[in-house]
Amino acid sequence: MPHRRTIAxxxxxxxxxxxxxxxxxxxxxxxPTLVIVSPEEGAVVGNGTPAIVDFVLSNFALVQPxxxxxxxxxxxxHVDVYVDGxxxxxxxxxxxxxxxxxxxxxxxRLRLVMDNGTALTPDVNTSVxxxxxxxxxxxxxxxxxxxxxxxxxxxxxxxxxVEVSNFTFVDAHGQPNAPNEGHFELFLAGVLRQDxxxxxxxxLVDLPDGNNTITxxxxxxxxxxxxxxxxxxxxxxxxxxxxxxxxETMSGSITLLLAAILMVLIVRRRKAxxxxxxxxxxxx
Amino acid sequence: MNARTLAFVCATMGLILISGSAASNAxxxxxxxxxxxxxxxxxxxxxxxxxxxxxxxxxxxLTAPGTGPSSPNAGQVEVSVDGAVTSHVSVxxxxxxxxxxxxxxLLRLVMDNGTGLTPDVAQFVSVTVTRGPAxxxxxxxxxxxxxxxxxxxxxxxxxxxxxxxxxxxGGLAVLREGHIHVLVDGAFYQDLxxxxxxxxxxxxxxxxxxLQLxxxxxxxxxxxxxxxxxxxxxAxxxxxxxxxxxxxxxLANMGxxxxxxxxxxxxxxx
Numbered sequence: 001m002p003h004r005r006t007i008a009x010x011x012x013x014x015x016x017x018x019x020x021x022x023x024x025x026x027x028x029x030x031x032p033t034l035v036i037v038s039p040e041e042g043a044v045v046g047n048g049t050p051a052i053v054d055f056v057l058s059n060f061a062l063v064q065p066x067x068x069x070x071x072x073x074x075x076x077x078h079v080d081v082y083v084d085g086x087x088x089x090x091x092x093x094x095x096x097x098x099x100x101x102x103x104x105x106x107x108x109r110l111r112l113v114m115d116n117g118t119a120l121t122p123d124v125n126t127s128v129x130x131x132x133x134x135x136x137x138x139x140x141x142x143x144x145x146x147x148x149x150x151x152x153x154x155x156x157x158x159x160x161x162v163e164v165s166n167f168t169f170v171d172a173h174g175q176p177n178a179p180n181e182g183h184f185e186l187f188l189a190g191v192l193r194q195d196x197x198x199x200x201x202x203x204l205v206d207l208p209d210g211n212n213t214i215t216x217x218x219x220x221x222x223x224x225x226x227x228x229x230x231x232x233x234x235x236x237x238x239x240x241x242x243x244x245x246x247x248e249t250m251s252g253s254i255t256l257l258l259a260a261i262l263m264v265l266i267v268r269r270r271k272a273x274x275x276x277x278x279x280x281x282x283x284x
Numbered sequence: 285m286n287a288r289t290l291a292f293v294c295a296t297m298g299l300i301l302i303s304g305s306a307a308s309n310a311x312x313x314x315x316x317x318x319x320x321x322x323x324x325x326x327x328x329x330x331x332x333x334x335x336x337x338x339x340x341x342x343x344x345x346l347t348a349p350g351t352g353p354s355s356p357n358a359g360q361v362e363v364s365v366d367g368a369v370t371s372h373v374s375v376x377x378x379x380x381x382x383x384x385x386x387x388x389x390l391l392r393l394v395m396d397n398g399t400g401l402t403p404d405v406a407q408f409v410s411v412t413v414t415r416g417p418a419x420x421x422x423x424x425x426x427x428x429x430x431x432x433x434x435x436x437x438x439x440x441x442x443x444x445x446x447x448x449x450x451x452x453x454g455g456l457a458v459l460r461e462g463h464i465h466v467l468v469d470g471a472f473y474q475d476l477x478x479x480x481x482x483x484x485x486x487x488x489x490x491x492x493x494x495l496q497l498x499x500x501x502x503x504x505x506x507x508x509x510x511x512x513x514x515x516x517x518x519a520x521x522x523x524x525x526x527x528x529x530x531x532x533x534x535l536a537n538m539g540x541x542x543x544x545x546x547x548x549x550x551x552x553x554x
Contacts, residue, residue: 066340067345068345068358078376087322087338088322089377090338090340090377092377100334102331102333117340171478171479172445173417173445173447173448173479174447175417183479191428191430192428194428194481195427195442195443196480196481198479200480205438205440206435206437206521206522208521209523210524247530248528248533251534251537252533254537255536255537255540258540258544259540261544262544265547269547
């Protein structure tokens with residue numbers, strides 16, 4: 001009899017559990033979840049700072065993998081972090097993940113894995129795309145030529161000073177393009193003269209005489225213009241010092257000398273004529 | 285429940301308990317292990333970034349230093365770079381800031397008192413850190429002057445570099461970093477270690493400037509990466525010449541000379 005009573009109690013408990021699960025399907029089916037709180041999709045991470053990834057998870061416990069006596073479970077493990085498909089980090093605690101990123105677009109993916117590194121079934125992962133830049137995260141770049149000023153009369157060599165806002169100069173060594181970072185180029189009459197990546201004055205030499213148009217343009221790391229184009233132009237007048245030619249100088253000097261000789265001769269001749277005329281008039 | 289059933293249940297429970305105990309003992313007896321997850325051996329870490337080191341252990345509890353008794357199944361990971369101990373960590377991921385060049389990162393399990401396990405449990409990876417990009421073929425081109433250009437005596441050469449970072453010479457030879465050798469008419473002119481245009485002052489005539497990427501030991505890359513431009517220097521090119529009075533002076537000189545001679549001749553007659 002006690003045996004039958006035990007079986008009856010077991011059946012009642014089993015039916016109770018089944019009934020609870022039917023009544024609350026979400027409770028029965030709730031699996032681990034993982035959500036990236038920040039950064040937002042498409043966010044720009046500015047000023048060369050690392051991306052800080054905040055995430056939350058539920059129904060999953062983060063633990064150190066490989067503990068003594070640890071038994072694999074689909075409800076505990078760690079977070080594998082991938083950047084652009086490459087393994088980048090392992091999170092064993094729910095705390096912000098700091099990821100230094102090179103300039104350019106990146107995809108950050110977080111994935112829950114069990115203690116032995118295998119993915120959950122079904123896979124639980126989430127990703128976010130960000131763009132890293134050494135420039136400011138927001139703002140419209142501008143450039144202006146401070147010197148020379150329009151219509152300035154200059155010599156053949158000219159320093160060009162620019163003023164830039166919302167844009168950071170970086171050395172262009174083939175890295176991907178990123179918002180608000182790059183360098184600037186100086187053009188003379190539409191022909192590229194210099195690539196410059198320092199906040200420094202450009203120096204254009206041997207400019208031809210006459211009117212010259214200098215253009216300064218902000219460009220991406222791959223030397224393509226920004227979109228929309230950001231550039232400034234100034235037209236100056238170049239007029240160098242007059243250059244005298246040696247032959248011209250010598251010829252001119254000889255002319256002066258000959259003219260002087262001629263003048264002396266003329267003066268002396270006139271004096272001689274006057275003297276002769278006087279002598280002739282005094283003779284009877 | 286009859287006696288036979290009771291005996292069967294007891295036997296089953298006994299077997300389960302024994303097998304569980306045996307399994308637990310087997311786990312406890314497994315020695316700790318350590319393995320790298322990242323970086324891969326011989327990985328190239330680009331852009332001078334710190335190296336993210338991720339590892340996993342087995343049968344070993346990572347504990348903060350000084351938080352428990354020394355045990356061969358608990359402790360920290362001792363981190364050594366190029367043979368020198370740099371830190372002890374108790375988390376599975378950390379970063380190392382390393383100078384450009386090849387490095388060896390060694391991880392070793394140690395007990396809380398800092399002594400190694402017996403037998404020693406350690407793993408190492410070799411990595412190369414470069415201030416250049418981690419991948420890509422270096423490239424170099426001359427933006428100015430253009431091939432065949434006619435220029436004045438003073439000129440600046442502007443150039444573009446890809447997948448290569450310019451650094452001052454003298455350090456270790458590292459992938460995708462180095463400087464530029466400037467050759468003018470085949471002769472060495474100067475080293476370039478920044479991205480600023482290079483100034484040349486050349487005499488009239490045809491010239492050739494060659495830029496060549498080299499490593500920090502001044503050795504050309506393999507394969508060679510260089511760019512050349514041929515141009516002609518012509519002094520005062522582009523400058524408006526003032527009116528040259530030389531021929532007019534010459535005519536005047538002739539007239540004056542004639543006048544002087546004529547005057548002297550007439551003076552003699554007089």
